[in-house]
Amino acid sequence: EDQVTQSPEALRLQEGESSSLNCSYTVSGLRGLFWYRQDPGKGPEFLFTLYSAGEEKEKERLKATLTKKESFLHITAPKPEDSATYLCAVQASGGYQKVTFGTGTKLQVIP
Amino acid sequence: DTGVSQNPRHKITKRGQNVTFRCDPISEHNRLYWYRQTLGQGPEFLTYFQNEAQLEKSRLLSDRFSAERPKGSFSTLEIQRTEQGDSAMYLCASSLATVETQYFGPGTRLLVL
Numbered sequence: 001e002d003q004v005t006q007s008p009e010a011l012r013l014q015e016g017e018s019s020s021l022n023c024s025y026t027v028s029g030l031r032g033l034f035w036y037r038q039d040p041g042k043g044p045e046f047l048f049t050l051y052s053a054g055e056e057k058e059k060e061r062l063k064a065t066l067t068k069k070e071s072f073l074h075i076t077a078p079k080p081e082d083s084a085t086y087l088c089a090v091q092a093s094g095g096y097q098k099v100t101f102g103t104g105t106k107l108q109v110i111p
Numbered sequence: 112d113t114g115v116s117q118n119p120r121h122k123i124t125k126r127g128q129n130v131t132f133r134c135d136p137i138s139e140h141n142r143l144y145w146y147r148q149t150l151g152q153g154p155e156f157l158t159y160f161q162n163e164a165q166l167e168k169s170r171l172l173s174d175r176f177s178a179e180r181p182k183g184s185f186s187t188l189e190i191q192r193t194e195q196g197d198s199a200m201y202l203c204a205s206s207l208a209t210v211e212t213q214y215f216g217p218g219t220r221l222l223v224l
Binding site: 004031032034036041042043044045046049087089091096097098099100101102103104 | 154155204
């Protein structure tokens, strides 16, 4: 069965203090790995899709990378508005549309 | 360009009552998904439609749950004889058939008393 483990569960950073969030996954053939941001009481907001090992994508202060077993979300010089829960998810190959999510990393950026 | 919309945003009901939620996907998206999310957890897949056909159902979707997408546009999720354990955020997402990325709505928060 597909599994996604995210670490740390919670992360507190000072404004400007760069860090990385980890997503370890087990899947029988990866079709896609997704990163979402979720604010309290709202639906997940799409950030990135990665398809193969070695792929990288960037958006503002965020950069996502992918290996065969892990993905990292690097946050450079974070701002308080980056505070949110970051969710990682995987979709297996083989025709199924189910996406399996991790439990997320709750990020707090302090001014 | 409007995103995925869900109604109602909040629902409080008593145990044993039936509830129905509606999801309107992004207009050109032919795939629609339902998820459930409890506090501190990631979303859990419930079911998936391509156009009007329901093609995947999770084991989480007990026989008290039913979902429809009658004309391949909006979808409804009904929970019959609600239980306190059904309290959660119910999320809808949609995508194009050619792209894996799913876009989520704001969710419907259900509280069963």
